[in-house]
Amino acid sequence: MxxxxxxxxxxxxxxxxxxxxxxxxxxxxxxxxxxxxxxxxxxxxxxxxxxxxxxxxxxxxxxxxxxxxxxxxxxxxxxxxxxxxxxxxxxxxxxxxxxxxxxxxxxxxxAEPFLADDLRTYLEGTAGNLLWAGAKALGSPEPTRPAALQAGFASGLASWLLALPELSARNRGLADETPATIRALATDALAALAKARRTRFGPGTPALRAATLAAPVLRAARHDPDAALQGRLAPPEGPKRLRLLWATLRGGW
Known part of the structure; x- marks a missing residue:
C-alpha cells in the first residue's frame, strides 16, 4: 500500500x-x-x-x-x-x-454504442478529468481547466480509437461506425489539441504529457479511418518513447 x-x-x-x-x-x-x-x-x-x-x-x-x-x-x-x-x-x-x-x-x-456527440462528453469526463486532476494538483491554475478537458478529449479519443475493434465487439463502439464519422472525430480532436496547446499550464505541465502521444494516432485515424476499424492504428514503441522524451527535455507537452 x-x-x-x-x-x-x-x-x-x-x-x-x-x-x-x-x-x-x-x-x-x-x-x-x-x-x-x-x-x-x-x-x-x-x-x-x-x-x-x-x-x-x-x-x-x-x-x-x-x-x-x-x-x-x-x-x-x-x-x-x-x-x-x-x-x-x-x-x-x-x-x-x-x-x-x-x-x-x-x-x-x-452495453450500448456511442453517438459521436456523446463520445466527446464521455471522453472529457474521463480522460479530461484525469488530466485536470493531475494538472491542478501539480499547480495549474483554475482557468486552465477547459483546456485540460480539451486535451483530455484528444488523448482519450486516441486511446479509444486504438481499442475500437474490441469495443465494437462488445457493442460499445460507435452507433455510426463509418470512416466519415471516425475522420470527423479525429479532426475535431486534433483541433481541440491544438487549441489546448496554446494554454500555459505552468507547473502542471507534466500531467499534460499524457496527451503528447495522441497527435500521431489522431492524424493516422484522420488519414485512414479504416485503420481504426481494423485495429491498425497502434504506433511503434520507439517513436512513442522519443516523442515523450523530446517533450520532457523541452519542458512542454
Missing part, C-alpha cells in the same frame, strides 16, 4: 502513463502514480462483472471513499486507496474531478 505498489500497477496496466509519470519530477510522481492507479481501478470496475448492479456498487464504493477521504477520514487498507486517500486528506488532490470521472464511468456499464 505504497507509491511503489501504485507504480507497479500503472506499469502493468497503463504503460504510456507510467512513462509520463516517470518523466515527471519525483514530487510529481507522488501524485501521478496514485492518480493513474485510481484511474485504472475505475476504468476496470464496469468491466469486471456482467451484473450491472455489481458494477454500480463498485463505482459507488469508490465515490464514497473519495468523498470520505476528502472529508478527512481514514480509508480501509487498499493498495491504491491508501496513498490516494492521503493525498485527498492533505488537500493535495481535488476530489471534484475524481468524483466526476467516476460518475462518467457509469456509462461503461451500459
Amino acid at each position: 505504497s507509491l511503489e505498489a501504485c507504480a507497479a500497477l500503472v506499469e502493468r496496466g497503463d504503460p504510456d502513463r507510467f512513462r509520463v509519470a516517470m518523466a515527471a519530477p519525483p514530487p510529481a510522481r507522488e501524485i501521478l502514480f496514485p492518480l493513474y492507479a485510481f484511474n485504472l481501478e475505475i476504468a476496470r470496475a464496469p468491466w469486471a462483472t456482467r451484473e450491472p448492479m455489481l458494477a454500480e456498487m463498485r463505482l459507488q464504493w469508490w465515490r464514497d471513499q473519495v468523498a470520505a477521504c476528502a472529508a478527512g477520514m481514514l480509508p480501509p487498507p487498499h493498495e491504491v486507496l491508501t496513498p490516494l486517500g492521503q493525498l485527498l486528506r492533505e488537500s493535495r488532490l481535488d476530489p471534484a474531478p475524481l468524483d466526476a470521472l467516476i460518475e462518467t464511468r457509469r456509462r461503461d456499464i451500459e
Whole structure:
C-alpha cells in the first residue's frame, strides 16, 4: 500500500502513463502514480462483472471513499486507496474531478454504442478529468481547466480509437461506425489539441504529457479511418518513447 505498489500497477496496466509519470519530477510522481492507479481501478470496475448492479456498487464504493477521504477520514487498507486517500486528506488532490470521472464511468456499464456527440462528453469526463486532476494538483491554475478537458478529449479519443475493434465487439463502439464519422472525430480532436496547446499550464505541465502521444494516432485515424476499424492504428514503441522524451527535455507537452 505504497507509491511503489501504485507504480507497479500503472506499469502493468497503463504503460504510456507510467512513462509520463516517470518523466515527471519525483514530487510529481507522488501524485501521478496514485492518480493513474485510481484511474485504472475505475476504468476496470464496469468491466469486471456482467451484473450491472455489481458494477454500480463498485463505482459507488469508490465515490464514497473519495468523498470520505476528502472529508478527512481514514480509508480501509487498499493498495491504491491508501496513498490516494492521503493525498485527498492533505488537500493535495481535488476530489471534484475524481468524483466526476467516476460518475462518467457509469456509462461503461451500459452495453450500448456511442453517438459521436456523446463520445466527446464521455471522453472529457474521463480522460479530461484525469488530466485536470493531475494538472491542478501539480499547480495549474483554475482557468486552465477547459483546456485540460480539451486535451483530455484528444488523448482519450486516441486511446479509444486504438481499442475500437474490441469495443465494437462488445457493442460499445460507435452507433455510426463509418470512416466519415471516425475522420470527423479525429479532426475535431486534433483541433481541440491544438487549441489546448496554446494554454500555459505552468507547473502542471507534466500531467499534460499524457496527451503528447495522441497527435500521431489522431492524424493516422484522420488519414485512414479504416485503420481504426481494423485495429491498425497502434504506433511503434520507439517513436512513442522519443516523442515523450523530446517533450520532457523541452519542458512542454
